[in-house]
Each structure stands twice: as structure tokens, then as C-alpha cells.
Amino acid sequence: MNHLAQLQADFQAYLLDDAQGTSFIEAVVDDKKVGAKKRLSIYHNAYRLRIIEALATAYPKLNALLGDVLFDNIAREYISAYPSTYRNLRWYGNQMREHLLTTLPQHPIAAEMADFEWTLSLAFDAEDVPELTLQDLATIPPENWADLSFTFQPAIKIVRTRWNTIPIWQALEADETPTKPAQESTYQSWLIWRKKFNSQFRLVTEMEVIALNMAMAGATFGEVCESLECEMDEEEAMTTAAQYLATWLQEGMISAVKQK
Amino acid sequence: MKKQSNIDLPYLGFGLGLRTEHYHPIIETKPKVDWFEVLSENYMVPGGKPLHFLDKVRADYPVVMHGVSLSIGSTTPFDQAYLRDLKKLADRIQPAWISDHLCWTGVHGQNMHDLLPLPYTEETAKHVAERVKIVQDYLGRQILLENVSSYASYVDSTMSEWEFISLIAEKADCLLLLDVNNIYVSSYNHNFDAKTFIDGVPAKRVQQIHLAGHQNNGDYIIDTHDAPVIDPVWDLYEYTIAKLGAVSTMIERDDNMPELDVLVEELEIARKIAQKVHAPNITPVEPISMRVAGHA
Numbered sequence: 302m303n304h305l306a307q308l309q310a311d312f313q314a315y316l317l318d319d320a321q322g323t324s325f326i327e328a329v330v331d332d333k334k335v336g337a338k339k340r341l342s343i344y345h346n347a348y349r350l351r352i353i354e355a356l357a358t359a360y361p362k363l364n365a366l367l368g369d370v371l372f373d374n375i376a377r378e379y380i381s382a383y384p385s386t387y388r389n390l391r392w393y394g395n396q397m398r399e400h401l402l403t404t405l406p407q408h409p410i411a412a413e414m415a416d417f418e419w420t421l422s423l424a425f426d427a428e429d430v431p432e433l434t435l436q437d438l439a440t441i442p443p444e445n446w447a448d449l450s451f452t453f454q455p456a457i458k459i460v461r462t463r464w465n466t467i468p469i470w471q472a473l474e475a476d477e478t479p480t481k482p483a484q485e486s487t488y489q490s491w492l493i494w495r496k497k498f499n500s501q502f503r504l505v506t507e508m509e510v511i512a513l514n515m516a517m518a519g520a521t522f523g524e525v526c527e528s529l530e531c532e533m534d535e536e537e538a539m540t541t542a543a544q545y546l547a548t549w550l551q552e553g554m555i556s557a558v559k560q561k
Numbered sequence: 562m563k564k565q566s567n568i569d570l571p572y573l574g575f576g577l578g579l580r581t582e583h584y585h586p587i588i589e590t591k592p593k594v595d596w597f598e599v600l601s602e603n604y605m606v607p608g609g610k611p612l613h614f615l616d617k618v619r620a621d622y623p624v625v626m627h628g629v630s631l632s633i634g635s636t637t638p639f640d641q642a643y644l645r646d647l648k649k650l651a652d653r654i655q656p657a658w659i660s661d662h663l664c665w666t667g668v669h670g671q672n673m674h675d676l677l678p679l680p681y682t683e684e685t686a687k688h689v690a691e692r693v694k695i696v697q698d699y700l701g702r703q704i705l706l707e708n709v710s711s712y713a714s715y716v717d718s719t720m721s722e723w724e725f726i727s728l729i730a731e732k733a734d735c736l737l738l739l740d741v742n743n744i745y746v747s748s749y750n751h752n753f754d755a756k757t758f759i760d761g762v763p764a765k766r767v768q769q770i771h772l773a774g775h776q777n778n779g780d781y782i783i784d785t786h787d788a789p790v791i792d793p794v795w796d797l798y799e800y801t802i803a804k805l806g807a808v809s810t811m812i813e814r815d816d817n818m819p820e821l822d823v824l825v826e827e828l829e830i831a832r833k834i835a836q837k838v839h840a841p842n843i844t845p846v847e848p849i850s851m852r853v854a855g856h857a
């Protein structure tokens with residue numbers, strides 16, 4: 302298989318621009334009508350255009366934020382830095398955040414936008430799980446609630462932003478002119494999940510983030526209440542935890558309940 | 562896998578590629594389409610909308626699976642996770658059959674996301690046939706290989722594309738997906754007679770036909786799937802089914818996507834041509850064994 306293997310290695314190196322002075326073009330039939338050089342360039346161009354299009358599909362708001370020219374440059378650099386190992390181009394953009402942190406450090410909002418868009422897209426085809434409702438919990442007597450722990454849907458992710466990334470995303474989504482990029486006074490956390498088949502997101506407080514992370518790691522309802530007691534009295538902690546739980550259930554984020 | 566022809570596979574009639582833009586109209590209006598072809602990779606995902614809609618469409622229509630990343634001609638090992646997920650999807654949706662392209666898409670774990678041509682040699686045919694057997698054994702069924710549009714050919718090639726395809730099909734005992742548009746495109750790009758191609762493939766192994774539009778750049782054609790099928794391709798389709806008998810046929814459209822009705826109407830052209838060629842004995846449930854007997 303040496304011959305075919307060499308041909309494929311050479312062709313791939315040509316497509317990836319890794320071919321330093323190789324004579325791969327000699328493997329291709331030349332002709333007067335089109336010519337070997339142009340024939341190969343069809344593949345060379347198609348490789349890049351196809352990937353740029355896939356990245357633009359995965360990152361429409363990043364594209365709008367950067368403009369077509371800068372986005373095209375970023376995409377071409379990305380193609381050189383990260384050759385695809387994916388069966389489907391849908392997954393190819395997963396290192397865009399890291400790529401932007403190094404290539405556009407002067408515009409940190411770009412990496413944040415990429416992070417948010419990518420995480421939202423992951424929720425889109427995350428695993429389907431059942432949705433637990435408040436009624437499912439109604440049969441459990443209140444005195445047992447402290448021992449309950451929960452399984453959450455796999456789509457749940459938290460994205461942190463320091464810039465007005467999400468307001469800009471929302472303006473672009475609504476076809477409105479977004480405000481200028483600006484730094485917020487503090488970090489903000491955005492919860493991403495899926496309700497039925499639709500990706501959702503909302504702003505969350507740091508306290509809810511702590512409670513959610515604990516609950517997702519398997520802590521019981523009682524343990525979540527206890528942790529909130531660092532911030533408030535016992536009764537208030539209980540009420541707050543109960544409110545969180547009701548919200549998570551309502552939002553379809555919980556798939557199962559377990560009693561210790 | 563024991564030697565067999567495609568007598569077990571049904572004749573499905575006239576189909577379309579399933580595209581996200583058409584999920585709702587398909588489910589809500591149940592258009593006059595006999596079957597749908599789905600792009601396997603788009604549904605090899607954990608869950609969510611894609612699989613939800615696929616299940617819904619599958620409840621109303623026969624479905625076939627069409628892949629782009631098998632890389633049957635590659636010289637580096639198969640992606641085992643790919644094969645596993647392909648089989649898992651097939652178990653879920655029970656397709657009438659599974660196809661991919663006679664090409665390679667990358668080596669050493671990388672994917673160029675393109676259907677790259679192979680040199681037409683004995684050595685390559687032997688290599689590809691061995692790999693087809695591995696896939697068929699793994700999936701427990703025959704697969705279909707599709708001829709691709711190509712823009713370059715290799716000085717190494719010792720035979721024609723149709724001889725190459727036929728050789729692999731015989732060696733591996735696999736089936737063929739004849740893309741009539743790709744034949745047209747490649748015949749234009751490489752200066753051969755498209756009808757010679759069609760005459761040269763084993764008729765009994767052709768299980769499916771693709772039709773599509775393309776972009777003519779003057780000295781070469783790019784296979785873009787963004788426009789209606791052109792008349793010379795319809796003529797070639799007529800020639801093909803006159804030669805091969807009734808073959809399950811579909812139109813591929815991937816870009817510049819029209820409303821579903823437009824494609825359903827375009828599919829009527831294929832039905833009319835088939836009617837003209839084979840009238841009046843076409844029914845979408847006629848098993849393929851009948852047509853093989855009639856046109857062997």
C-alpha cells in the first residue's frame with residue numbers, strides 16, 4: 302500500500318499547506334483545458350471555503366461582531382492551527398475560544414462570544430433525558446427532603462463573562478444594532494440548559510451557581526441548605542434552596558431524584 | 562459475509578434528501594415523497610432536535626443512510642468510534658440501506674471534509690475492496706458506494722473510473738449508488754463519454770441513483786448541489802434507467818435551499834421520465850428482484 306499511502310499523505314500535505322516543495326503536482330494529470338495546477342487548486346480552495354462556512358455557521362454572532370474580513374482571517378488562522386479530526390464539521394470549531402485568547406488578546410469579548418455561542422450549540426444536541434416535575438416530588442414527605450439528591454440534564458453549562466457579551470448577542474439575535482463592547486463592573490455567570498428541544502440561558506447569581514454546582518456534584522438538598530447558611534440564617538437558607546430547586550424543576554433541568 | 566446480490570433490498574421509488582429546513586413541512590404536510598435519505602453524520606449526535614425530527618420522519622417514511630466520513634479509500638485505519646456510532650444510528654432508525662462515497666477524506670486521523678479521488682489501479686481496488694468487506698461484516702449488511710465528482714485524476718491510474726468501480730463492487734460484493742450528476746460532472750471535467758460510464762457498471766448492483774444540480778465554470782464543473790438538475794443530466798438519467806431498469810432515485814439539494822414543494826415538483830420530472838421509460842409497470846413497492854429479473 303506504500304504507493305497509495307504516499308499519494309494520500311502528499312495530497313493531504315498539499316491541502317494543509319504542509320507540502321514544502323514537494324512534487325505532488327506531478328502525480329496529477331495535466332491538460333490544456335484546465336491544467337493540473339488549477340485542478341488541484343479547486344481542492345485547495347474548497348477545503349478552506351467549506352471550513353470557513355462551517356465556522357461562520359457555528360459562530361454567527363462572533364462573525365457579526367468581528368465583521369467578515371476579520372472573521373475570515375481568524376478562520377483561516379484557525380484552519381492552519383487546528384486541522385480537523387472530526388467526522389462532522391459541526392464539531393470543528395470547539396477550540397475557537399482558546400484560539401481567540403491567543404490571536405485576539407486585545408479584544409477579550411471575542412473569546413467570550415465564542416465561548417457562549419459554542420456552549421449554547423452544545424446544548425442543542427446534548428443527550429435527551431427525562432424531565433422531573435414538581436409533581437414527581439409531591440409524593441415524598443417533607444421530612445425526607447433533606448436527604449434528596451438530584452441528577453441534572455447533561456446540557457447544563459455555566460459561561461462566565463466580564464464584557465457585555467450577552468447583551469450584544471441578544472441585540473444581534475433580535476436583528477438590532479448592538480451597543481459597543483464594554484467591560485462590566487464584575488464577572489457575570491450565565492446558565493445554559495435545554496428545555497425540551499430549545500436551548501435556553503439566563504443570568505444566575507453567584508449564590509445560585511454555588512448551590513447548583515453542589516447539587517450537580519451530588520450534594521443532598523440538606524447539604525445545599527447548609528452551605529447557604531454561610532450567607533444567611535437557617536430559615537432563609539432553606540427558603541432560598543427550595544426556591545432554587547423549584548426553579549430548576551420548572552426549567553426542566555432535573556432528570557431524576559434519589560433518596561439517600 | 563456470504564456472497565449475495567441485492568435481492569433483499571426493496572425498490573423505494575422517488576425520494577429526497579432530508580434537510581433541516583424541511584422538517585416541519587414534511588411532518589405537517591406529509592408530502593408525496595416515497596422515501597428520504599439522511600446524512601448519517603448529522604444524526605450521530607447524543608440527542609436533541611436532529612434525532613427527534615429524524616424519528617418523526619422515520620415513523621412516516623422509509624429512510625436510507627448516506628455518509629460522507631467513512632473514508633473507505635483511506636490507507637490509515639478506520640475510525641472505530643465512527644463505525645460504532647454509524648451502527649448505533651442504523652439500529653435506531655432501521656434504514657433500508659447505508660451508503661458512502663468511493664473516495665478518501667483524510668489520513669492519520671485527520672478529515673479534509675472533502676470527497677477526494679482515488680487512483681484507479683488494481684492495487685487501490687484491492688485495498689478498497691478489503692475495507693468494504695470489513696465494514697459490511699461489521700454492519701452485517703451490504704453497503705452502497707457512490708461515484709464522486711472529481712476535478713483531478715492521477716497519472717498512476719491504469720483503468721477508467723467505471724472499470725475501477727466495477728472491480729471493487731465485484732471483489733467486495735457491495736452495491737452501488739450511481740450519482741448521474743457526478744458522472745456528468747466528471748465526464749465534463751475529464752473528457753469522457755458519460756454513457757460509456759453507465760454502460761460499464763454492473764446493472765444488478767445499482768441500488769440507488771442520485772440527481773443534483775451543479776455550477777458550470779466553463780472549462781470545468783463544480784458539484785455544488787445548489788441548483789435544479791439540468792436537462793442534459795435528465796437525459797442521462799433517462800438513458801441510465803432505460804439501461805438499468807427501475808432504480809430508487811432521489812434529488813440532492815444542499816445549498817440555496819428552496820421550499821419543499823419546489824423539490825417535490827422537481828422530483829415529478831424523475832417520476833415522469835421513469836413512467837415514460839418503464840410505463841406502466843412502476844409501483845413504489847415493487848421489489849427489486851422483479852426488476853432484476855426483468856432487466857438482467
Ligand SMILES: [Fe+2]
Pocket residue numbers: 707740743771813
Ligand atoms: Fe451524490
